[in-house]
Amino acid sequence: MxxxxxxxxxxxxxxxLDRTVSGRSWWERFEELYRSSRDDxxxxxxxxxxxxxxxxxxxxxxxxxxxxxxxxxxxxxxxERAWLFGIARNAALDELRRRRRTATLVTDPSEDVPDADQGxxxxxxxxxxxxxxxxxxxxxxxxxxxALKFHSGMSNAEVxxxxxxxxxxxxxxxxxxxxxxxxxxNATA
Amino acid sequence: xxxxxxxxxxxxxxxxxxxxxxTLAGExxxxxxxxxAEIALLLAxxxxxxxxxxxxxxxxxLGRRFAPAPDSAxxxxxxxxxxxxxxxxxxxxxxAAGLALxxxxxxxxxxxxxxxxxxxxxxxxxxxxxxxTSRSAASSSATAGSxxxxxxxxxxxxxxxxxxxxxAASSTAAPSASASGSSAPQVLQPPTTGRKVVQSAQLNLTxxxxxxxAVAQEVYDVVGQVNGIVNNSSVTQGGAxxxxxxxxxxxxxxxxxTMSRLSQLAYARVASRxxxxxxxxxxxxxxxxxxxxxxxxxxxxxKQLANAATTEQVQSLTAQIHDAEASISSDEATLGRLNNQxxxxxxxxxxxxxxxxxxxxxxxxxxxxxxxxxxxxxxxxVAAGGALIAVAALTPVALVVTxxxxxxxxxxxxxxxxxxxxx
Numbered sequence: 001m002x003x004x005x006x007x008x009x010x011x012x013x014x015x016x017l018d019r020t021v022s023g024r025s026w027w028e029r030f031e032e033l034y035r036s037s038r039d040d041x042x043x044x045x046x047x048x049x050x051x052x053x054x055x056x057x058x059x060x061x062x063x064x065x066x067x068x069x070x071x072x073x074x075x076x077x078x079x080e081r082a083w084l085f086g087i088a089r090n091a092a093l094d095e096l097r098r099r100r101r102t103a104t105l106v107t108d109p110s111e112d113v114p115d116a117d118q119g120x121x122x123x124x125x126x127x128x129x130x131x132x133x134x135x136x137x138x139x140x141x142x143x144x145x146x147a148l149k150f151h152s153g154m155s156n157a158e159v160x161x162x163x164x165x166x167x168x169x170x171x172x173x174x175x176x177x178x179x180x181x182x183x184x185x186n187a188t189a
Numbered sequence: 190x191x192x193x194x195x196x197x198x199x200x201x202x203x204x205x206x207x208x209x210x211x212t213l214a215g216e217x218x219x220x221x222x223x224x225x226a227e228i229a230l231l232l233a234x235x236x237x238x239x240x241x242x243x244x245x246x247x248x249x250x251l252g253r254r255f256a257p258a259p260d261s262a263x264x265x266x267x268x269x270x271x272x273x274x275x276x277x278x279x280x281x282x283x284x285a286a287g288l289a290l291x292x293x294x295x296x297x298x299x300x301x302x303x304x305x306x307x308x309x310x311x312x313x314x315x316x317x318x319x320x321x322t323s324r325s326a327a328s329s330s331a332t333a334g335s336x337x338x339x340x341x342x343x344x345x346x347x348x349x350x351x352x353x354x355x356x357a358a359s360s361t362a363a364p365s366a367s368a369s370g371s372s373a374p375q376v377l378q379p380p381t382t383g384r385k386v387v388q389s390a391q392l393n394l395t396x397x398x399x400x401x402x403a404v405a406q407e408v409y410d411v412v413g414q415v416n417g418i419v420n421n422s423s424v425t426q427g428g429a430x431x432x433x434x435x436x437x438x439x440x441x442x443x444x445x446x447t448m449s450r451l452s453q454l455a456y457a458r459v460a461s462r463x464x465x466x467x468x469x470x471x472x473x474x475x476x477x478x479x480x481x482x483x484x485x486x487x488x489x490x491x492k493q494l495a496n497a498a499t500t501e502q503v504q505s506l507t508a509q510i511h512d513a514e515a516s517i518s519s520d521e522a523t524l525g526r527l528n529n530q531x532x533x534x535x536x537x538x539x540x541x542x543x544x545x546x547x548x549x550x551x552x553x554x555x556x557x558x559x560x561x562x563x564x565x566x567x568x569x570x571v572a573a574g575g576a577l578i579a580v581a582a583l584t585p586v587a588l589v590v591t592x593x594x595x596x597x598x599x600x601x602x603x604x605x606x607x608x609x610x611x612x
Contacts, residue, residue, distance in 0.1 A: 031251065034247075034251055038239065038244070038247060039238075039239045039244075042237065042239045042243070043236045043237045043238075043239075046237045047237060052237075052240070055237075056240070056243045056246075059243075059247070060246075060247060060250060063247070063250070063251075063255060064250070064255040067254065067255040068255075068271075090605060093605035093606070093608045093609065094605065094608075096608035096609065097604060097605065097607075097608040100608060124231075127227065127231060128231050128234075128235065131228055131231045131232060131235070132235060135232070135235075139609075139610070140608075140609045140610070141609045141610065144609065146232060149209075149232075150213075150229065150232035150233045150235075150236065151232075151233075151235075151236040151237065153213075153233075155210075156206060156210075167198075168197060168198040171198050171202060171203065171206050172198065172199070172202055174206065174209075175202040175205050175206060178205070178209065178225055178228065178229070181228055181232075182224055182225055182228055185228060
C-alpha cells in the first residue's frame with residue numbers, strides 16, 4: 001500500500017516490462033512491481049476465492065505468469081498494476097472454474113471471516129462483524145470489486161481496467177455494492 | 190473484454206464515490222455519507238494479511254525468478270498447460286506452413302511446364318503471331334516430285350518415318366518435320382538405318398536490319414566449321430528491308446549440328462524452321478539394279494561380240510553395246526546424284542529484317558552476364574510467384590486460425606466470467 005509506481009505521462013512508444021526505462025533495468029522494475037503489489041494481489045485473491053491456501057497458489061501463479069509474460073505488457077493499455085491484477089484475476093477465475101468442475105468446497109466461507117476483535121470498542125466490533133458477514137454473503141462479482149477497491153487500494157480507473165469495463169461502469173458497480181453492504185449491515189443491526 | 194460504457198456517471202453516484210475516496214484518503218466527508226464512510230474504513234481495515242510464511246516463500250521465488258516450484262500442483266499444471274498450448278500452436282503453425290508450402294510447390298510445379306513453354310515461345314514473339322510460321326499440318330516436300338510427303342510435327346517425327354518406310358512399297362514416304370516458334374528448335378534426326386534418306390531444311394531467321402551482314406557472316410562461319418558449301422547466297426544490306434538468302438550444302442552427318450548452330454546465331458532469332466526428309470531407297474535400289482543389269486548386258490554383248498562371225502552381227506552387237514554403255518553412264522550419273530543428295534543435305538537459309546532480337550546474346554549456348562541476368566530474373570519471377578501463391582494459400586489458413594483463436598479467447602473469457610456468477 002505504501003509503494004506506488006509513478007504514473008508515466010505522455011508515453012508514446014511501447015513500454016514493456018523487459019526493457020530498461022529511466023535507468024532502471026526490467027528486473028528492478030519487476031521487483032518494484034512485486035514489492036508494491038504482492039500483498040494487494042493476495043488480499044484481492046483471497047477475498048475472491050475465500051480460500052487462503054488456494055489464494056497463495058494463485059498469487060504465486062499470477063506473479064510467475066507476469067514474469068513470463070513481461071514482454072506482453074504494454075503501458076499504452078494501462079499501468080503495470082492493472083496488468084498484474086488482470087493476470088491475477090484470470091488465474092483466480094480459472095481456479096474458481098476448476099473448483100466448480102470438481103464441485104468441492106475447499107473452505108467453509110465462515111472460516112475466512114477475519115477475527116472481529118481488533119481492539120475496537122464493542123460497538124465497532126459489532127459493526128465490523130456485520131460488515132464482514134455482509135461481505136461474505138455477497139456474490140463473487142461484488143466481492144471482487146470490494147477487494148479491488150478496499151483491499152488492493154485501487155482507484156476506480158484501475159478497477160475498471162482490471163474488470164475490463166468503463167470507469168463509470170466500475171463506479172456504478174461499486175456504488176451499488178456499497179449500498180448493498182450498507183443495507184445488509186443495517187438489516188443485521 | 191466487455192464493451193466499454195461511455196455513459197456519464199450519475200452525479201449522486203459520483204458524489205458517493207468521491208466520499209468513499211475521501212474517506213480512504215483520510216479526508217472529512219459530508220455527514221450523509223457517514224455510514225458508507227464507516228463501512229469503507231471497516232472494509233479497508235479488514236484487508237486480509239499475507240501470511241508471513243507465504244511472504245517468505247514468495248520472496249524466495251522472486252529470488253530464483255519464479256522458477257516453478259516442484260511442490261506446487263497449480264504451478265506445475267499451469268506450466269504443463271502452457272507447454273501444451275505452445276506445442277499446439279507451434280504444431281498448428283508448422284502444419285499450416287507445411288500445407289501452404291506443399292500447395293505452393295504443387296502449383297508452381299504444375300505451372301512450371303507452362304512457364305518453360307512460354308519461355309521458349311516468348312523468345313520469338315513474332316513467330317507466335319505470324320500465321321505463316323505456325324506449324325503446318327501437312328505439306329508436300331518441294332523435292333519429292335511425285336512422292337507425297339506427309340509432314341509431321343516435331344514430336345511425331347521420330348517414329349513416323351520407319352512406319353512410312355515399311356509402307357512405301359511403290360511410293361516413298363518422306364516425313365517432313367516443320368518446327369517453328371523456338372529460338373533453338375529441337376534437332377531432328379530421322380532413322381536412316383540401311384536406308385537412303387535425303388535430308389533438307391529451310392530456316393527463316395529474323396534479325397535487325399543493321400545486323401543482316403553480321404548474321405550473314407555468322408552463317409558463313411557455321412558453314413565453314415562443318416565443311417559445308419555455300420551454293421549461292423544473296424545479301425542485301427541497307428534501309429529497313431535488309432534481306433539475305435543462302436543455299437547451303439552440308440555433310441548430312443553434320444546437318445543436326447549445323448541446324449542447331451544456325452538456330453542459335455547471336456543476332457538472329459528463328460522465325461520458322463522446316464526439316465524435310467525423303468526416303469529414296471527404292472529409287473536408289475532400282476537405279477543400282479538397272480546399272481547392274483546394264484553392266485551384265487554389256488559384258489554379255491562383249492562376249493557375243495568376240496564370237497561374232499559376220500559383219501552384220503558385229504554391227505548389231507556394237508550398237509547394243511553402245512546403248513548399254515549409255516544406259517550404264519546414265520545410271521551411274523543417277524546413282525552419283527542420289528549419293529550426293531544423301532551425303533549432302535541442302536539448307537535454305539533466309540534472313541529477313543524484323544524485330545531486333547533481345548540484347549541478350551546467346552552464342553551457341555554460352556553463359557554470359559546477360560544470360561545470367563535473364564536467368565536470375567526468371568528465378569526471381571518464379572520465386573515471387575511461389576511466394577505469392579504461398580501467401581494466397583496461407584491467408585485463409587491464417588484467417589481460420591485467427592478466427593479460431595478469437596473465438597477460443599472469447600469463449601475462455603466468457604467461461605471465466607461465468608465462474609464468478611456461479612460462486
